[in-house]
Amino acid sequence: MEIIISNNVNKPIYEQITSQIKAMIMSGDLQAGDAIPSMRALAKSIHVSVITVQKAYEELQRDGFIETTVGRGSFVSAQNKEFYQEEQQRIAEEHLQAAAEIGRTNNISLEKLTELLALFYQEDE
Numbered sequence: 001m002e003i004i005i006s007n008n009v010n011k012p013i014y015e016q017i018t019s020q021i022k023a024m025i026m027s028g029d030l031q032a033g034d035a036i037p038s039m040r041a042l043a044k045s046i047h048v049s050v051i052t053v054q055k056a057y058e059e060l061q062r063d064g065f066i067e068t069t070v071g072r073g074s075f076v077s078a079q080n081k082e083f084y085q086e087e088q089q090r091i092a093e094e095h096l097q098a099a100a101e102i103g104r105t106n107n108i109s110l111e112k113l114t115e116l117l118a119l120f121y122q123e124d125e
Helices: 011-025 037-044 050-062 081-107 112-122
Strands: 066-069 073-076
Touching: 011 050, 011 081, 037 050, 050 066, 081 112
Parallel strands: none
Antiparallel strands: 066 073
């Protein structure tokens, strides 16, 4: 498992770890039941404190992405994808609601907003 930590990002290290592991789970690179490195092993491989990795793992466990068993280690949880997609959809809805309010307030047509959304959505394809 490759985690890349950047000092040029305004994101704490534990959040960088968390978001990269979530991305690996969502993309299918990590499957339900797969073991993830121990806190010590990951901390050593990316040259950070074990406490930082512990914070990331605690957040992943709280969000339902991993399950940790004393003596066995940490594993990818089975029910994480649906939860994560629901969470991301809620965030997207908040942004879309804000965009709709800006559009209504400034007389930007729904057609124009829809066109812009389609353009941004297809930008990386």
